[in-house]
Amino acid sequence: MTNPRCKTWEHHLSRRHLLGAAAGATLGAAGLGGLLHPAVAGELKQKRKQVLFIWIDGGMSQLESWDPKPNTRFGGPFRAISTSVPGIQLSELLPQTARQMHHLAVVRSLHTQDNSHSAGVARIQRGDPKDRGVTYPYFGSAVARLLGPGNSGLPPYVWVKPGSGGFKHQDAGFLGPQYGALAFGDGQPPENLVKRNAVSDQDLEDRDRLRRSLNQRYAVGRPPRNSEANDYVFDVAQTLMQRRDLFDMESITARERDRYGRNDLGRDMLLGRRMLEAGVTFVKVNSYGWDTHGDNFNGHASLMPKFDQAFAAVIEDLHQRGMLDDVLVIAMSEFGRTPRINGHVGRDHWPEAWSLAMAGCGIQKGLVIGKTNDTGTFVDSEEHDIGHLFHTWFRALGIDPVKTEYNNDGQPLPIAHDDCHVIQEALI
């Protein structure tokens, strides 16, 4: 690879900022793909808030990433390295991310409530609010509801993941299925995305009009939910057909794919970035396989570079494109891993004291929030539960986490745990 700090196409991109949309269209022909779709330029101007949520499923070890404790009892074999921010060190498994540290806020004081995967994943992503007998939405569904879909025509909550795609309506909880996640599996577009030759554009238009007219008549006197949900999926289907280019990896330069990493996470992060550029409000990028109960150190030695490369690349790109001020980036798991190293040279589940990283929209740059004790076993500053993070993220997105409430069929519900509050030092 060439010097990661100097890529000619990045200069092109910087220039595009100056030249505006017209230049973008010209460069589009140069083979940079969905990046330079005319819609993107318009999107950039709007300064709409967006979220990139990177979910590291199974539990990334804080000691091998954001909170290294080299040469301590539980520290493990890896060293700590300096970063672009003097005085802040990360694990040596994050060399590229370390160069982006001046964009990041690392929280080392997480203290959450659930140490199981089955319940923990949902509990964290739902913000673990007080039990009010309702199923809360995942963060993605919440943001989709609160910020809306924008005018991209794409669904507000997209999930890019290995494995199968589909529509995960369960994420939406009481908000209703339309706020669920549209999942794209293995970087693939959904099936049946190409219009049949036998059907002309005029036919498509006619069909849509006739269908809508039938649905409007049918909806009279009936609860609107079913009709609306059905119309919505057809709308999204049509937009996706128009935006097939998002999935066209051939249009991406080899060098760009190398920068993100030629693996599932690299591929998905790149697709995630393209989704953000296309205007999707909330993009979740998923990495699996982090539950390193056995052989934690070799496990992290092979997993972390994938994360490091893709994460550093997306932070760099969002910054280069001037998007980072409006895109909130979060990288986290459902919990951290035990400082104690078990008999299988593994680390188990540890919600007591762990870390995450965030950047972008409304978030302070280049700092560490909170700290753990010398051996990393417990938080040695104010503890922060997921509820505090939900408050902080909503505030960063310009949503008042105290005054804003959901209306669940007349039942007012807080959007974040009512006993938690924002982490002020994390906010600009």
Add this chain to the structure above:
Amino acid sequence: MFRSLTCLWLFLTAATAVAETPLHVGIDALLEAQSDAPCSPCTDDASFVRRVYLDFAGRIPAANETAAFLADSDEHKRRQLVDSLLASDEFPRRLQQLLHVMFMERLGDHEDWQAFLLKAAQENKPWDQLVREILNPDPESPETRGAAFFYTKRLENYGQNPVDYPGLVRDVGRLFLGVDVQCAQCHDHLFVDEYKQVDFQGLFAFVGNTFIRRDVSFPAVGENPLTAELEFTSVFEQVPRQTGPRLPRGMSVAVPEFAKGEEYLTPPDKKNKTPGVLKFSTLKILAEQLPRAENELFTNNVVNRLWWTMMGRGLVEPLDLHHVDNPPSHPELLELLADEFVKHQFDIRWLLRELALTQTYQRGSAMPEGHAAASTIPDYRAAVERRLSAEQLARSVLTATGELDRLEPLTASFTAAFANTPRDPELEFVPSVKAALFVMNDDAFAECLEPREGNLTDQLIKTPDSGKVVDQALLAILSRPPTSEERDEFVEYIDGHADRAAAIQNVVWSLFASTEFCLNH
């Protein structure tokens, strides 16, 4: 309130002491007594014929079937249609599909399992017997042994993961008792006071020793001996406790002690891999204890699920969360259904028939003009729109096009497009982008719209009068005549289009893609 209802019920019973009050009359009386708000009137014949065909034949009526029903002037024609459909050989197949989706939740499929379900539906096997055969499948009975697939599919390994016994325990509780004890595996349920850890562990003691038999080619389950009570501790209390096999709300079964090697009537044969015959089979006890009239969770679960099937909403919701703090929306009604179902020897066909004869079932799904739209509150003032299964959709599309002979090759693609993912119960209408793209662009679906000798599109194209085209298309696809407004709009569209055949295909497509088509309303 309850007392007056009971009085009413007693009165009804007394007034017709000779001929017992039919259940459907009792149901309507109970619901009417509770509702003072206006109800949607009885649905029109076109909606009724579509609804009851979907429920009992698993498809919409063909155009000629709808036309015949609309033309019939017999005042008892609804009852006659219900009875003739229940007697047809389409009903067992519909019931088979219904039971398959309910029990397997798209986990997988097997021909022996389907054969078992079809046979059960054909014989109208009583619900308790059906459940008994699933819970303790008999490998010696070629007719019922396919029932073991309920277990064997759930005992399969997924990749590197160990067998998901907790998942099996959960499904036994959810599907046969209406209780989801998953969150009571490691401690008492945090939010449902009634669900204790011992409920999970007690069920686990019944099914936790099972394995897939490898000595036979059909689905079959073997059992290792349970030699002692299960020991468990709550992650919160760390106090060791024990239970034998035990149903929720039931008593623990004593675990007999046998000397080592004495657990079997017939010992397993390692050479032939035969599993042996146990003296103490927990599956046998499960099958004896669970499906009993005295087991309120068992009876309430089944009538609630069948009520949900026909009415679109459970009296207890969610269907698998029966507990004291989640009472039914209509407690006396649930009790009545359960009592009568037991009295009628768990006769599934009888119960479905009674439900179909109620006014509650036969109400319109739209509120009449001047009233607020039907609410989501379960007051049964209007019929609840129900999701169509992938199987119902495939059959309905091909019934409309007149090409049911093409069902076989199309079933898989319809299932892929419209079924939920495995383990995700198909309870609500959840339209998906995947399904929309299937309807818009899939080759298999597009073929249904193309004219072929004798099919719907072919017939429509050959009909010169565009008004008749619209009449025929709506009767075939939406099972009703068009409103005059619709008729005008479609005729104008067809006649104004340069390519008449393309216009007709677009009309047919829009009818299939409409919300009205993809719901049982």
